[in-house]
Amino acid sequence: MDREWNDNQPIYRQLRDRVVAMILDGVLKEGDPLPSVRNVAAEYRVNPLTVLKGYQQLVDEGLVESRRGRGMFINAGARNLLLQGERQKFLGEEWPRVRATIERLGLKAEELLNGATHGSSSDAAPAKTAKLNRPEEER
Template sequence: MEPEWNDSQPIYRQIRERVVAMILDGLLKEGDPLPSVRNVATETRVNPLTVLKAYQMLEAERLVEKRRGLGMFINAGARGLLLAAERQKFLTEQWPEIHATIERLGLIDELLGASAPKPRRGS
């Protein structure tokens, strides 16, 4: 995790989002351990309590579990839960704005044409 933060949301939420992205991208799989709070805090140069707060959010969402003396681990089914939640979030929060922009710019035909299969040469 690189220590680049934006000012639009708290750092603990940004850490949570990075872990979520790692799960969705398959970098962290079911049963994998999360990096320790201390390591993340050192690498990102943030207070360990900030990292702990992010991890507690993930635990409250049942995406990770704490194993006493071992750390935090990705729960079985975490990726599926995230996919469902992120898809719903995209459809309700981001897609309406994207769709409106596409319509406003008259890009529907161009975008649909770009995704249509191209005819083969010599056929």
């Protein structure tokens, strides 16, 4: 797990997304306890309330159950619920937007989808000279 936060989204939602990812990836199985609020808060140097807020979302989604004094636990059927819900959300909202961007940038969705299956090697960019050079275009 990286310790970095994305500026585009509130921390508590990113926290929620990470747990979701861990459930989908099978890192957290049904019945398993989530890392404790205080632990996560310490580990990521974030306020416990922020962690709680993220976890609370999972409770509201029916993915997680909270037992006072014991911890928070993945519900039965959580993974399945997610596979359905997240798929629909992705296909209905995110993918159309992403696809539009791809075409707008003159990229080929097919090529992108067929690229190597690198899990998290974050630097997939061709990195054409990132200099601040003004493109030599006529004006």
